[in-house]
Amino acid sequence: MIKSAHLLPLTGLRFFAAAAIVLLHSAETWPIPSALGNLALNQGVSFFFVLSGFILA
Structure with a gap:
């Protein structure tokens, strides 16, 4: 059985994905810097x- 300690780095990556989602949704309200505008923030959702799903499985 896999211990949850081995999945902590993957769980930390979810923070960056969630941050991309927040930036994407806040771009409609607040302008985001052009350096961030070039990133594919919509891929954060996927x-x-x-x-x-991988972590939960």
Whole structure:
């Protein structure tokens, strides 16, 4: 059986995916810097759900 301690780095990656989602949704209200505007922030949603499913499984 896999111990949860081995999944902590993957759980930490969910923070960055969630941050991308927050930036994407807040871009409609507040302007984001052009350096962040070039990133594919919409991929954060897919990454978050795939990673969450892997962690839960």
